[in-house]
Structure formats: C-alpha cells, structure tokens
Amino acid sequence: xxNDESARLKLPVLxxxxxxxxxxxxxxxxxxxxxxxxxxxxxxxxxxxLVGQSGSGKSTLALAAAGLLPANGRIVHGEVxxxxxxxxxxxxxxxxxxxxxxxxxxPQDPLGSLDPLQRVGHQLAQSLILHGIARRSEARxxxxxxxDRVGIREPRLRFDAYxxxxxxxxxxxxxxxxxxxxxxxxxxxxxxxxxLDVTVQRRILDLIEDLQDExxxxxxxxxxxxxxxxxxxxxxxxxxxxxVRETGDTATIxxxxxxxxxxxxxxxxxxxxPDKFDTLRHARGPLAAVPAIEIRDLTKxxxxxxxxxxxxxxxxxxxxxxxxxxxxxxxxSGSGKTTAARIVAGLSGFDSGSVTVADRTLPLHPPxxxxxxxxLQLVYQNALAALDPKFTIAEAxxxxxxxxxxxxxxxxxxxxxxxxxxxxxxxxxxxRRPRDLSGGQRQRVAIARALLLQPELLVLxxxxxxLDVTVQxxxxxxxxxxxQRNGLTYLFIxxxxxxxxxxxxxxxxxxxxxxxxxxxxxxxxxSPSHPYTADLLAAVPGRGGFRSxx
Amino acid sequence: MPAAxxxxxxxxxxxxxxxxxxxxxxxxxxxxxxxxxxxxxxxENPQNPIPAADAKILLQYYHVDRSGLxxxxxxxRRLVQGDLGYSLTTGKPVASLILQAIPQTLALASTALVxxxxxxxxxxxxxxxxxxxxxxxxxxxxxxxxxxxxxFLVGFLLLQLFSFQLGWVSxxxxxxFKSVILPALALAIAVSGPIAQxxxxxxxxxxxxxxxxxxRARGLGEARIVLGHVLRNAAIPTVTLLGLTLGELLAGSVxxxxxxxxxxxxxxxxxxVREQDAPVILAVVMLVSTVFALxxxxxxxxxxxxxxxxxxxxxxxxxxxxxx
Numbered sequence: 001x002x003n004d005e006s007a008r009l010k011l012p013v014l015x016x017x018x019x020x021x022x023x024x025x026x027x028x029x030x031x032x033x034x035x036x037x038x039x040x041x042x043x044x045x046x047x048x049x050l051v052g053q054s055g056s057g058k059s060t061l062a063l064a065a066a067g068l069l070p071a072n073g074r075i076v077h078g079e080v081x082x083x084x085x086x087x088x089x090x091x092x093x094x095x096x097x098x099x100x101x102x103x104x105x106x107p108q109d110p111l112g113s114l115d116p117l118q119r120v121g122h123q124l125a126q127s128l129i130l131h132g133i134a135r136r137s138e139a140r141x142x143x144x145x146x147x148d149r150v151g152i153r154e155p156r157l158r159f160d161a162y163x164x165x166x167x168x169x170x171x172x173x174x175x176x177x178x179x180x181x182x183x184x185x186x187x188x189x190x191x192x193x194x195x196l197d198v199t200v201q202r203r204i205l206d207l208i209e210d211l212q213d214e215x216x217x218x219x220x221x222x223x224x225x226x227x228x229x230x231x232x233x234x235x236x237x238x239x240x241x242x243x244v245r246e247t248g249d250t251a252t253i254x255x256x257x258x259x260x261x262x263x264x265x266x267x268x269x270x271x272x273x274p275d276k277f278d279t280l281r282h283a284r285g286p287l288a289a290v291p292a293i294e295i296r297d298l299t300k301x302x303x304x305x306x307x308x309x310x311x312x313x314x315x316x317x318x319x320x321x322x323x324x325x326x327x328x329x330x331x332x333s334g335s336g337k338t339t340a341a342r343i344v345a346g347l348s349g350f351d352s353g354s355v356t357v358a359d360r361t362l363p364l365h366p367p368x369x370x371x372x373x374x375x376l377q378l379v380y381q382n383a384l385a386a387l388d389p390k391f392t393i394a395e396a397x398x399x400x401x402x403x404x405x406x407x408x409x410x411x412x413x414x415x416x417x418x419x420x421x422x423x424x425x426x427x428x429x430x431x432r433r434p435r436d437l438s439g440g441q442r443q444r445v446a447i448a449r450a451l452l453l454q455p456e457l458l459v460l461x462x463x464x465x466x467l468d469v470t471v472q473x474x475x476x477x478x479x480x481x482x483x484q485r486n487g488l489t490y491l492f493i494x495x496x497x498x499x500x501x502x503x504x505x506x507x508x509x510x511x512x513x514x515x516x517x518x519x520x521x522x523x524x525x526x527s528p529s530h531p532y533t534a535d536l537l538a539a540v541p542g543r544g545g546f547r548s549x550x
Numbered sequence: 551m552p553a554a555x556x557x558x559x560x561x562x563x564x565x566x567x568x569x570x571x572x573x574x575x576x577x578x579x580x581x582x583x584x585x586x587x588x589x590x591x592x593x594e595n596p597q598n599p600i601p602a603a604d605a606k607i608l609l610q611y612y613h614v615d616r617s618g619l620x621x622x623x624x625x626x627r628r629l630v631q632g633d634l635g636y637s638l639t640t641g642k643p644v645a646s647l648i649l650q651a652i653p654q655t656l657a658l659a660s661t662a663l664v665x666x667x668x669x670x671x672x673x674x675x676x677x678x679x680x681x682x683x684x685x686x687x688x689x690x691x692x693x694x695x696x697x698x699x700x701x702f703l704v705g706f707l708l709l710q711l712f713s714f715q716l717g718w719v720s721x722x723x724x725x726x727f728k729s730v731i732l733p734a735l736a737l738a739i740a741v742s743g744p745i746a747q748x749x750x751x752x753x754x755x756x757x758x759x760x761x762x763x764x765x766r767a768r769g770l771g772e773a774r775i776v777l778g779h780v781l782r783n784a785a786i787p788t789v790t791l792l793g794l795t796l797g798e799l800l801a802g803s804v805x806x807x808x809x810x811x812x813x814x815x816x817x818x819x820x821x822x823v824r825e826q827d828a829p830v831i832l833a834v835v836m837l838v839s840t841v842f843a844l845x846x847x848x849x850x851x852x853x854x855x856x857x858x859x860x861x862x863x864x865x866x867x868x869x870x871x872x873x874x
Contacts, residue, residue: 066767068763068766068767092772096769096770096771097769098769099766099767099768099769100767100768100769101769103767104767105763105764105767105768107760107763107764107767108760109760112759112760112761113760113761113763113764114761114764115761115765115779115783116761116783116857116859117779117782117783117856117857117858118779126768126770127768127769130768130769130770131769162858162859164858164859175764178764178768179767182769
C-alpha cells in the first residue's frame with residue numbers, strides 16, 4: 001500500500017501523450033482538428049503554462065484534460081492519464097468521480113461561471129457536501145472558513161450573497177474556493193485572470209500560488225499572456241494551430257527560444273519588448289507644447305432615478321493632450337476612463353468644468369448631431385458591436401462620407417480603397433459583413449472608418465484589448481504608422497500598462513474618477529509620485545524574475 | 551435588498567389597481583356613453599320587445615336621461631357595493647350570472663393549467679436533454695404541431711375517441727371532474743405549444759452558460775445540473791407565458807366550452823355578445839381584465855423569488871451611462 005502510494009507520487013499528476021482532438025459530427029466530413037500530437041507531463045506541485053493565441057487549441061487541451069469537451073468534440077488519438085489513471089475515454093459517470101476530488105477547474109469569466117440564482121455560500125457548501133468533506137450541519141461553517149482562506153472580505157456576510165452582488169475578483173475567489181474544496185491534486189485554470197484588473201489579477205495569482213504550496217497542487221495554467229507565464233510557471237508549452245511548437249523550462253524558453261513562432265510571440269508581447277517604438281519616437285524629436293485637448297475641472301455625476309443614488313464618475317478631472325502625442329488614459333474598471341472618452345468625443349454631457357478639443361469648447365449638453373466628427377473620431381474596444389451587422393464593409397465605410405456629403409460616388413470609392421490600403425486590408429473584404437471577418441480585421445475596418453473623415457484626433461477606447469498578442473502587435477504597429485503618416489493625436493484608453501509603456505508620450509492615471517497623476521510618460525513610469533500608480537506598475541506581469549523550481 | 555423588494559411589490563400592486571380601474575372607465579364609456587344606446591336598443595328590439603313597465607324600470611335603473619359622467623358615477627358606486635346591474639335579455643342580476651359561470655371555468659382552467667405545465671415540461675425536457683436524437687427531434691416538432699392544430703379539431707377527436715367510441719365519459723351530461731378532463735386536455739394541447747417552445751429555448755440557452763461547465767467540473771451529475779440549476783435559470787420567460795396563459799384560460803374558452811357543452815365564462819361571453827347584453831359584456835370584460843392584471847401581478851411577484859437580481863436591479867442604464 002505504502003509502496004503503491006509512493007509510486008503514485010512519482011508519477012506525473014497529468015500526463016498527455018500524442019493527443020489529437022477533433023470537432024465535428026461523426027457523419028459529416030468537415031471535421032476540424034483542434035489538436036494533433038500534443039504531449040506533456042505535469043509533476044506534483046508544478047505549474048505548467050500553456051500559451052498560444054486564440055484558436056491555438058489551448059482551451060481545447062484544458063477541456064480534454066479535464067474531461068469537459070463539448071458534445072461535438074472527441075479524442076481521436078493519444079492518451080490522457082490523471083494521477084496514473086487512464087482517463088482518455090472515460091464516460092460521464094467515471095469522470096464525475098474524479099471531478100472536484102482529483103481535478104479542480106478555474107474558469108475564465110468569473111461573472112458567468114456561478115449559478116446567478118443561488119447564494120455563493122450555498123454553491124461552495126454544495127461542493128463540500130457532495131464530496132463528503134463536510135456533513136450538512138457543518139458545511140456552512142467550513143464554507144465560511146474556506147472563504148476566509150481565499151481572502152473573501154467578511155466571509156460570514158458574503159456567504160449569503162448572490163453572484164451579482166460581488167466583484168469579479170471576489171467571484172474568482174469563490175470559484176477558487178470551490179475548485180480546491182475537495183482537495184484535488186491538479187488545478188486547471190483557463191485564463192483565470194484575463195477578465196480582471198491588473199492589481200486584482202496579481203492578488204488572485206498570488207492566492208493560487210499560496211494554495212499550491214499549501215496543498216501541493218499542480219497547476220495547468222492556460223494563458224495568452226507570455227509575461228504572466230514567465231512570472232508564474234515552471235515549465236511552458238507553446239501551442240500554435242493545435243500543435244506544440246516548443247516545450248521546456250520557462251526560463252530557458254524565455255531567454256533562448258528556439259522555435260520561430262516562440263520568437264515571434266516574445267517579440268509581440270509588449271511587456272517583454274518595452275522599447276519597441278523608441279526609435280520612432282526619437283526620430284520624431286520633441287513635441288511642441290500645443291494642446292490638442294484641454295480638460296479643466298471636468299465633473300460628471302450619474303444619478304440613479306429609482307434609488308436617488310449619486311455616483312460621481314469624474315471629479316474635477318484636468319489634463320492636457322499635446323498635439324501629435326499619444327496620451328494614455330489609464331485606470332482600472334470603474335475609474336471613469338470611458339466616461340471621459342465619451343465626453344471628449346462629444347457623445348455625452350457633463351456637469352461642470354471645461355473641455356476644449358482642437359480649439360473648440362464643448363457645450364455641457366452635446367447636440368444631437370456630432371459637429372466635430374470631422375475633427376475627432378472614436379474607436380471602440382469591440383469592433384463587432386461598433387459595426388452594423390447587416391452592412392457590408394463597403395456600406396459601413398461609405399456611411400461617414402455619405403453623412404457628410406463628401407465627394408461623388410466615384411471619389412468615395414477611391415478614398416475607401418486608399419484607406420483600405422493604409423490599414424492593410426485587401427479590396428476583397430468590401431463585400432463581406434463584420435461577422436465574416438477576424439477580430440483584427442474588424443478593428444482595422446473600424447480604424448479605417450474613423451480615418452475616412454481625416455480627423456486630427458483619435459480617441460481609442462481599449463482598441464486592442466480583445467485581441468491576441470500577435471494581432472495586437474500588428475494593430476499597434478499600424479496605429480503608430482498611421483499616426484506618423486497623418487500627423488494624428490491619440491487619446492489612448494487602456495488598462496494595459498505594458499502596452500502604454502511601449503507607445504505613450506504622456507500618461508494620465510485615473511482612479512475612482514479622480515486624476516491621480518498626469519504628465520510625461522518617462523517620468524511617471526520611472527518615478528511615479530503617487531502610490532496608486534506605483535501599485536499599478538508593480539502589478540504588471542513580466543517585471544519580476546522567473547519562478548524558481550518546485 | 552428587502553427594502554427594494556417592498557418598493558417593487560408596492561409599485562406593481564399600484565400599477566395593477568390602476569390598470570383595472572382604467573379598463574373599467576374605458577369599457578364603460580365605450581358601451582354606454584358612445585352613440586348607440588344599448589338599453590334603448592334592447593327595449594326597441596323587434597325580436598324580443600320588453601314590456602313598457604319593465605322598460606321604464608330599466609331606464610330608471612340605468613338613469614339614461616342623465617349625463618354620461620353621472621351615469622358612470624352611479625354605476626361605479628353600485629359596482630363598489632357589488633351590484634353589477636341586470637342582464638338586458640334575461641333580467642337576472644349580472645353578478646349571479648357570473649357567479650354561476652365561474653366554478654365551471656375555474657375547474658376547467660385549473661385542470662388545463664396543470665395539464666399544460668406537465669405537457670410543456672415533459673416536451674421541453676425531452677427536446678433539450680433526451681439521449682436519443684430521434685426523441686429530441688420529435689419533441690422539438692411537437693410544439694409547432696400543437697400550435698397548428700385547431701382546438702375544435704382536438705376537441706372533436708377526443709370526444710370521438712373517449713365518449714363515442716370508448717364511452718368513458720358522457721359528451722353531454724355533467725359528470726363532475728370526469729367531464730373536465732377532455733376539455734382541459736383539448737385546451738392544454740392548444741396552449742402548451744408556445745410554452746414548451748419558450749422553455750426549450752430557455753433550457754438550451756441556460757445549458758450553454760459557462761456556469762454549467764463549472765458545475766460539471768465540480769462533480770455534479772447531469773440530473774442535478776439540469777433540475778437543480780439549469781431549469782430555474784430557464785424559467786423566467788416560461789413563467790411569464792404561463793401567467794398569460796392562465797389569464798387566457800380563466801377568461802373562458804368560447805370554442806372549447808361550446809364543443810363540450812359547458813356553461814362557463816366563455817359561454818356567457820358568447821351569449822352576451824350575440825344579444826348585445828351590455829351589462830353582462832361589461833362585467834365579463836372587467837372580470838377578464840382583473841384576472842389578467844392579477845396573473846401578471848403574481849408572475850411579476852414570483853420573478854424575484856426565482857431571480858434575486860430582478861428586485862435589486864436599478865433602472866436600466868441610459869444610453870449616456872458609460873461603464874468601463
């Protein structure tokens with residue numbers, strides 16, 4: 001018995017051999033291979049990071065390893081062993097015995113991952129009872145203890161809360177508590193922090209690391225963020241198009257990548273190449289101190305009519321955007337970034353203060369038609385939501401020209417073709433609809449549409465945060481190129497400080513509707529004067545060293 | 551949270567009372583005040599002339615000589631005292647006509663509602679989760695088929711089979727609960743289609759939510775996932791529809807009551823409309839509107855019990871309320 005147990009401990013916790021997964025019905029011939037020939041092991045207590053772009057198969061791999069593949073996905077080749085048990089073709093019933101007890105799962109989106117109609121404490125207690133960890137009578141106390149352990153504030157009070165009453169970070173803690181409730185040996189975490197703010201992200205990852213040490217857990221960490229993998233994993237598997245490109249020690253791969261794809265990924269991660277655009281900036285020389293946007297004491301309050309609750313969204317905000325600069329507006333969710341952007345774009349009103357955009361003072365209440373559309377354009381985070389799904393790309397691009405009655409049909413056509421070339425899209429795209437394009441292509445269309453009116457200013461609201469590293473890198477390169485060619489000024493809203501460090505000339509840091517700090521990027525990044533800025537900077541992954549071996 | 555729930559409840563009750571009162575005002579003015587006096591017409595009806603003495607009593611009772619507003623206040627005061635007036639064709643008090651019809655309709659409606667719930671639930675569960683794709687396909691096709699089949703046809707088929715062929719229940723005599731089953735089934739088949747359809751959609755949507763994957767990863771069995779979590783998440787639109795259906799059933803079904811020779815609200819409505827018996831029509835419309843307003847109120851009050859987010863939900867964000 002003892003021998004068995006020690007032999008079992010020496011086995012990898014998870015072993016994947018030559019795994020191939022296919023999506024599609026058995027009868028239709030349009031099967032799509034999501035994974036082919038993937039192999040790796042995870043030892044006890046080890047963290048293995050699975051990195052790759054969306055569509056690389058990393059989530060499929062996580063689901064296959066956890067027996068959670070959707071009904072149309074199946075393993076066609078290879079083996080999966082979980083703590084020495086062959087689970088490759090386990091049915092639902094046999095998997096059910098392993099779930100929770102051997103394997104815990106932390107999902108990507110904490111907001112949608114708990115039953116919205118049940119109290120969070122009950123959901124944890126349910127797991128404790130289900131796995132025989134606690135009797136019905138003691139489940140509540142145990143659950144409260146576990147909530148306390150994962151850092152939920154006022155656990156006794158939170159036990160009776162519903163998911164919508166907690167923040168994303170707190171919900172992710174609940175999900176972590178549920179995942180470790182029955183003492184599994186392996187945690188599978190699918191982008192566990194990509195929906196969270198950086199400071200929250202760091203605290204959640206710290207918590208997972210602590211629990212790992214405490215419970216000698218192994219971790220399969222799926223992420224698109226190389227900087228995060230660098231900091232948090234012992235070993236790395238780089239996936240692309242369903243195949244392993246490189247695997248090995250994290251430090252070795254990061255310092256001396258051998259595969260061309262890995263090299264590309266590393267170059268595209270903003271956190272790992274902060275000085276990418278420095279030459280461009282030096283070539284341009286210093287900017288003349290001419291303001292493009294000037295904001296003084298801007299205040300805006302949201303009132304909830306039913307509860308008479310008053311929430312200040314912006315509180316005496318002042319900053320200046322220099323003409324020709326990339327001015328980054330950074331802050332966590334709820335800091336007021338988007339509200340400020342909408343006011344600058346003339347889409348929403350404000351209570352007091354003054355906003356001057358390209359020598360035009362904005363009124364308190366924006367007129368129904370946006371008069372400064374030709375000076376300033378807004379590019380949204382979600383290009384799919386910003387484009388009418390029923391319009392072809394040609395129609396979407398022609399619309400701003402039609403509204404402003406610019407040029408004849410032939411001239412419009414010519415300027416659309418010219419702009420497409422600038423944003424690097426082929427003409428063939430014109431007859432397609434937004435849904436038929438990739439995320440990167442859609443965002444290029446949105447940028448093209450914004451540029452058609454030849455504005456001086458672009459307000460970019462998290463334009464790349466929904467995109468993969470590589471796609472993001474290409475889009476940022478495009479934006480920098482367009483800026484130089486057309487002499488544009490950018491107000492760039494972002495929560496991603498590593499990206500901001502790469503491109504920004506000036507930075508304004510917002511927190512809870514107030515300006516914490518504003519000024520030249522170099523100064524703020526090298527010597528932040530406010531603790532909040534310092535905290536934000538410290539939370540950016542990739543700045544620390546490698547994780548030592550387990 | 552309880553405070554939010556209380557103000558929600560109070561607001562909804564006030565709205566319900568208002569809807570019922572406004573309906574009464576509107577219907578009263580349409581029936582009695584607009585040109586084409588129903589009482590005078592009834593008195594002068596060549597097929598069924600009312601004796602002069604009776605006519606005088608009627609005219610006095612309804613105060614036709616007074617202004618529209620006065621007539622309304624008189625009728626409204628009587629309504630509050632429980633006096634609904636008299637039928638213009640039979641001379642019986644409207645209140646007693648309604649009270650006679652209600653038990654018939656109530657028995658039919660409640661039985662039909664139970665059948666509807668069971669039929670819709672079984673079809674939806676089969677359509678969403680049956681292991682065999684053939685059964686799922688059949689279950690998915692049923693709601694459309696039910697909806698496309700007229701209820702008189704279903705009624706005739708049921709009568710043919712159970713009354714005339716098998717002789718299990720009389721087609722004419724009232725045999726208590728036994729007589730309710732066939733018409734209730736005919737009604738249930740007609741109204742369960744949309745409910746099943748909405749429940750199928752709800753189940754499929756809820757089953758695709760990420761929390762289902764997490765529940766599975768926690769080691770819960772499929773039955774517990776579906777019955778304990780997915781069903782409740784899918785229920786809200788179905789409850790809305792079920793409430794409206796209950797209102798519809800309580801309003802009485804003219805066709806089904808006629809086929810199965812039952813003298814419920816549907817039958818009363820049909821007679822009153824044919825004879826242009828305005829006081830009865832007014833009473834029936836009031837009954838139906840009250841029933842509808844109440845069922846909608848009850849379903850609205852059930853929502854927060856199913857979904858705690860509903861009572862706590864603030865006014866929906868306006869367009870200029872950005873969130874980042």
